[in-house]
Amino acid sequence: MKKSVIPALVILVLSQVIVFGETTFLSPCVHEDGSFGPCHWAGRALLGLGCVLGALALLSLCGKRARFGVFLSGLPVCALGILIPGTLIDLCHMSTMRCRMVMQPAMILLFSAALLCALIGAILSAKE
Amino acid sequence: MKISSLSLNNLVRKPGRTLALALLTAFLALAVFGGSVIVLSLRGGLQSLEARLGADIILVPSEAQSKVSFQNMFLQGTTGAFYMDASVAEKALEVEGVEKAAPQTFLASLKADCCSIKIQVIGIDPARDFTVQPWISRSLSRELGDMDVAVGCKVEAGMGEIIRIYEQRCKVVARLEPTGTGLDTAVYCNMNTMNALLRAAEEKGISHRIESGDSVISAVYIKVRDGSDIDAVNSRLNGRLRKVTAVRTRSMITGVSDSLAGISRTVTVLIAAVWVLAFIILLLAFALIIRERTREFAVLRLVGASRGMLARMVLAESALCGLLGGLAGTGLAAALLFPFAQLIESALKMPYLMPDAGVVVPLAAGTVLLSAAAAALSSVLAAVRLSRVDPGTALREGN
């Protein structure tokens, strides 16, 4: 097994945590009146990015020829995932709210870990 | 190739072995750094709470004790709104032993523009207040004007931003330093602003069971004169003022302090247990690894490495593993504790103020060094035993 497969597998796992997490334990705020705040849309965007990341990870596992390019594609996706919560899309205005307390730090950590894996994967697949 | 280069070479070319040892020391570092930061944060929160309360006694309407826990307002930022006549502050000043009496008025907003939850609004008299005003003064050089607000650090509103409370436009003129208490989620204004907000709340049909007019307050913070017995003053206040309860702030702090001591003890015991266990495992691991590498060491002796060189090689390898693990464990602890600080605070339900960089950085550095030292120490026995074996015997055993 080529070494570059390992970061691809890690990214696949991270993407699933992002997708599953956004709808469950890492979800944004739930408002009493049922309305959606900006954090809801940030969460949806992150869910989408998680799906894209998962697809990229699967693509990279299919064949080593495209692997380098696929890892490179993952870099801006992860960067976007880091910037969306709180920077590109605003969140609720209280640090004690769920979106700021749970979703934002967790998603930034997960996408940062994926970014690191994509970087390592790109380097390894370039050498292979 | 110096022995240190050989050590590094061994670590790089045997990644599985290196990773296993580094994981053990990462576990150690995680426990020490993580546990220490949590304990320091709890202590910081308690100190902050003591500083913020400032007063010796707090007067609240008797109904406040059953309706809302006054303590929770400070510790967890639970919103509360209860009222009494403003004259209570003047009457309190007449009681023997009372040096200062500063009124505050509380209001819970239904929903401010900035937030989709209730926030606590606290009105103060800047001229008389001695608990919140000194804290506000650190961020604002002038007094709070009418319709100006100072926001706690957890209210995400920028300087100059307009926030609406009961449709009243209030301008953010200061963001306050963190306290690690429920006060970080509050918004502060002067009494004129508070009265305007109270009237607006009434107009919206939000019943706070208040009377119209500018004559209500929620609490009075009492500073007892030096030399007076606080318990005696507390009793006098309870005796003289009707429908009002005097609460000693010390009792609030003692409760928190006792909980903190308990948590601190538990964390310390856990850290010690983790260290003892991990150290034993490291000792065994190094003993096994070295037994497995007898032939390798015999070959090194064969080509001229002295016992001292071999011992240094083993110590260097273990210290490097420890360093690697220390960095990883400390990094992981930091990655979990700092971004999720608010979550931890909410879970603990206690004042929680994270130490600043001046404390965290040396603590992290110390943890990493300690991990490296622990790993090196755990390999000393094995290194010493190794150095006592004749290469001839070792070669024989390795055959």
Added chain:
Amino acid sequence: MTVKAEGVSRRYFRKTGTANYFDAVQPVSLEIAPGGMTVLTGRSGSGKTTLLNMLSGLLVPTGGKVWYDDTDLYALDDRALSRLRSERTGVVPQGRSAVDTLTVLENILLPARLYQRELPVEAAVRWMEKLGIAPLRDARPAELSGGELRRMAIVRALAQAPDVLFADEPTGDLDDENTRLVLSAFRDFAHEEKKAVFMVTHENDALLYADRVLRMDHGQVTS
């Protein structure tokens, strides 16, 4: 350099039959002079390897002394002894003797690297070519066969240009062609470079290359 053994013996303390000790080597006195190849032969368990290890500074004798010229070898502290062995001797032990985390060339240059001496790269390459392992210079020991590993150990010893070469069953894993190659190399090393070679072996062919043959039986040496 002349190696001299004066009543060198090795006793192991363990229960054997009626006694609590076992003499692997009875007091042995001999001299290994430069310019010749000495072969020590004998049955398995006769003490040949034990004697070689004591002469090469790897095993402390329980009796007697070993001299390298005027230096009492075992009177030196471990540091001085190790340095002396590294500079003056080359040892080819029985079995596998490679550091797995180093390449073949790195293994060969290791003795010089430990003491930051000038690396004998030229000599190493020359010997690697002579013994047919030059293409394996960047390989790891795990990729080598037993015979290739043995030849690597021989090159490691020879590349340092030692005054004395100690070899314990150096042709054990080698085929006939490589055996002849190694034995010739040892003989040339002794005669042409005026060095001493002391070899322990079962190999009968080795006797044809020897300048002196010693026989060991139950810990005693006979010529």
